[in-house]
Amino acid sequence: MVTAARRALDAEDFNLILPYVQESSAAELKSAFERVLEARRSGRSARPVADLYFYETAVRLHRAGEGAAYTGLKPAGLDVGPVIPVAEEAIATGSPDALIRLLTDTLRDEVQHRFERIRHLRHHSPTDIPAAREYVEAMLGLEVYSHKLYQAMKAAPHQGGSEHHHG
Known part of the structure; x- marks a missing residue:
């Protein structure tokens, strides 16, 4: 804008x-x-x-x-951040390749980082309740993050996840 x-x-x-x-x-x-x-x-x-x-x-x-x-x-x-200039360039050049690459790489890095945290926290003593809570928080965090990201990817323009333009 x-x-x-x-x-x-x-x-x-x-x-x-x-x-x-x-x-x-x-x-x-x-x-x-x-x-x-x-x-x-x-x-x-x-x-x-x-x-x-x-x-x-x-x-x-x-x-x-x-x-x-x-x-x-x-x-x-x-500050438009890193994605808007790449999206603008994709529109200007008629090629989405760099935008797809940026988004895919960012998604891969984020999911991998969150998953590694879960893997690290998984091995806690059953009696260590704070560690168990940290594990559950990380696990649910990944699930909620994934769900919200999926909704955002399927959202119609300017709808923020409340409506879907396709299936």
Whole structure:
């Protein structure tokens, strides 16, 4: 979302951000866009503040269109993390291979790490209740993690696991 907002500002093309908000929010976002472009032209020192204002407005309106609460951009909200750039590159190049590789490698590493922890904790004395609890917590943790991940993989876009687009 922030990446799309940044692209729209850099290209000075409102249409690049417009698809990310509902029609009912378009006028408010357009007004913010025009004010931010004006601030950007007034001097380099105004640019970071103006840009942040636009990102926050765009994300707030986007979240409202999803029916989700907006709690503000966190500092990490401007850091897209490792996956978004790879997904963007996949879309740009028309090849999902690097994205599939990143997601598959991450999944393999995470499941392996969690499984090794379970294997390590499995061999506890039957009378060591704290160790038994730690084992059960790790075991259930892997099961819940797997379940949530599966739901996320099957989720329809923007549904966060509550609806499935296929089978």
